[in-house]
Amino acid sequence: MTGADLVHVEVSGLTMAYGGRVVQRDLDFTIGRGDIFVIMGGSGCGKSTLLRHLVGLQQPAAGDIRYSGASFLQGSPEQRASLLRRFGVMYQQGALWSSMTLAENVSLALEQYTTLSRAEIRELASLKLALVGLAGFEDYYPSEISGGMQKRAGLARAMALDPEILFFDEPSAGLDPISSRRLDELILELRESLGATIVIVTHELPSIFSIGTNGIFMDAERKTIIARGNPSRLLAECEDPKVREFLTRGEHR
Amino acid sequence: MSAAECLLEVEIAHDGALILHLRGDWTVDRALPASEPLRLAIAGARGVRFDDSALEAWDSLLIVFLRRVAALAHSHDVSVNTSGLPQGAQRLLALGSAVPEQPGARRDGGQQTALARLGSSVIAGVEGLRVLLAFIGEISLAVGRLGRGQARFRRADFLLILQQCGAQALPIVSLISFLVGMILAYVGAVQLKQFGAQIFVANLVGLGMAREMGAMMTAIIMAGRTGAAFAAQLGTMTVGEEIDALQTSGFSPMDFLVLPRMLALVLMVPLLCLYADLLGILGGAVVAITSFDISFSQYHDQTLAALELRQFGLGLLKAAVFGVLVAIAGCLRGMQCGRSAAAVGDAATSAVVTGIVWIIVADALLTILYDVLGW
Numbered sequence: 001m002t003g004a005d006l007v008h009v010e011v012s013g014l015t016m017a018y019g020g021r022v023v024q025r026d027l028d029f030t031i032g033r034g035d036i037f038v039i040m041g042g043s044g045c046g047k048s049t050l051l052r053h054l055v056g057l058q059q060p061a062a063g064d065i066r067y068s069g070a071s072f073l074q075g076s077p078e079q080r081a082s083l084l085r086r087f088g089v090m091y092q093q094g095a096l097w098s099s100m101t102l103a104e105n106v107s108l109a110l111e112q113y114t115t116l117s118r119a120e121i122r123e124l125a126s127l128k129l130a131l132v133g134l135a136g137f138e139d140y141y142p143s144e145i146s147g148g149m150q151k152r153a154g155l156a157r158a159m160a161l162d163p164e165i166l167f168f169d170e171p172s173a174g175l176d177p178i179s180s181r182r183l184d185e186l187i188l189e190l191r192e193s194l195g196a197t198i199v200i201v202t203h204e205l206p207s208i209f210s211i212g213t214n215g216i217f218m219d220a221e222r223k224t225i226i227a228r229g230n231p232s233r234l235l236a237e238c239e240d241p242k243v244r245e246f247l248t249r250g251e252h253r
Numbered sequence: 254m255s256a257a258e259c260l261l262e263v264e265i266a267h268d269g270a271l272i273l274h275l276r277g278d279w280t281v282d283r284a285l286p287a288s289e290p291l292r293l294a295i296a297g298a299r300g301v302r303f304d305d306s307a308l309e310a311w312d313s314l315l316i317v318f319l320r321r322v323a324a325l326a327h328s329h330d331v332s333v334n335t336s337g338l339p340q341g342a343q344r345l346l347a348l349g350s351a352v353p354e355q356p357g358a359r360r361d362g363g364q365q366t367a368l369a370r371l372g373s374s375v376i377a378g379v380e381g382l383r384v385l386l387a388f389i390g391e392i393s394l395a396v397g398r399l400g401r402g403q404a405r406f407r408r409a410d411f412l413l414i415l416q417q418c419g420a421q422a423l424p425i426v427s428l429i430s431f432l433v434g435m436i437l438a439y440v441g442a443v444q445l446k447q448f449g450a451q452i453f454v455a456n457l458v459g460l461g462m463a464r465e466m467g468a469m470m471t472a473i474i475m476a477g478r479t480g481a482a483f484a485a486q487l488g489t490m491t492v493g494e495e496i497d498a499l500q501t502s503g504f505s506p507m508d509f510l511v512l513p514r515m516l517a518l519v520l521m522v523p524l525l526c527l528y529a530d531l532l533g534i535l536g537g538a539v540v541a542i543t544s545f546d547i548s549f550s551q552y553h554d555q556t557l558a559a560l561e562l563r564q565f566g567l568g569l570l571k572a573a574v575f576g577v578l579v580a581i582a583g584c585l586r587g588m589q590c591g592r593s594a595a596a597v598g599d600a601a602t603s604a605v606v607t608g609i610v611w612i613i614v615a616d617a618l619l620t621i622l623y624d625v626l627g628w
Contacts, residue, residue, distance in 0.1 A: 098593030
């Protein structure tokens, strides 16, 4: 692998704004291939907004985002679509399509983008649901299962096309500690076996330390990145009082 | 379009085990090898092994194939050795079977017999009727509380609803009722002209609008406009647990949400109806004057002679009844809404259909009643 191959996502000079109100400015960071990249920061600092920019749901006010060297913003619609096809996104509330069963939720992208037969698509959907521990729930509607199960089904849908990069928005919010840890283990397992890059927005400290291999810390006041690197190392080395306070839950000043 | 098949070579080792050589790409843009020959091969084997030395790219499709092989082997009591597979594939296979299927979770897609379907639709119908009666009962209790001054709802909400289903409905009510008056005049005048009695078109339009069409057209507009809006509002609130939150905060959703909506419609539909009556008569006058050689003063006098205040009263009574029905249909469907986005759409549609059916049925009953009473 050459050096360029090791970088999966490259963000340069990204400024995010709602109308005239700037949320974050001049963000520069790179996400390595196979990283579990944690976007940290207090509530309201623009973590989810950054995620929405990364997956193209919002347009930046300035700056560029490159995936494997290809610009996501300046490319043609076709290039953009082919990049999007290699993304998997898991939303905070699952965002499952409520009029479809779990199997249909997972199958939709497979039907659209592959030439597989119906039976094979069905088997693939069952496999994805089994991977997240939902074997046998193919014919349930999202409203018939619990919130934690909806999240896992959302993960199964995000994995439908074997994405190269998976985005998670607060994956463990609203889960009990054990389910939350299982989800962390699942994320680790998926990275190991699929070799995917993973980008997570979270403020669950246990998750941050147990799975994060790299990350950035954004601040709402200074409107930019104030620390970057492996979260465990940040905890040990970072001098910035805000970062320390966040990573220690404000208990050790 | 048929994709290239994944390359699979089957070898029988000297110890009787089956060796599956996976070659080339096993990705979702390919097709899996047929299952039937594989089943026969596995049925006679003494174990299954894999060889991935010539395997290039792979993704979930490979795992689907491996799960098929594992299932076939399991059903023929043949052991499977996965050590010849890529590390990642082995882990995914293990992960896929880590959480076993919960017994009873899977749904049998069995077809019901015609009799069973008939039975369940009758049961659903009876249940629907029971829910409706319970809802009407609760509304009656809420109206009782309102009469004793105990019902609680926000004045601001009530005024907003009044505005939404009153003033904001004026443009569409104007258009529809004016056009209905014109249509009545055309249909009637063409016939009456054959007897040289086209002046009686004023009676037809006046009586038709005042007793019937004003109330009915207004009510149908309100069912489509406001009934659907009520169902969507309350449905969205149900989905977002807002109604649960009202209940746990000690508010009755009936008082807080349903009463102001019903009151607003009971007040506004008759007012809109009166306005519709006048515009309909105006529409009829325009047709009579422009196309049938009747002067405005003739039309005016004839209308005054044909109509008594009583006719308007009968129409307004109908309008008030329709207002209650539209409000009940909208609120009922909204409160019954399921907890998904699709359910909100269903609730809105169902509110309109229910509202219109109730309006027409009630109109028929009231018309017969008026006739019996000689009104």
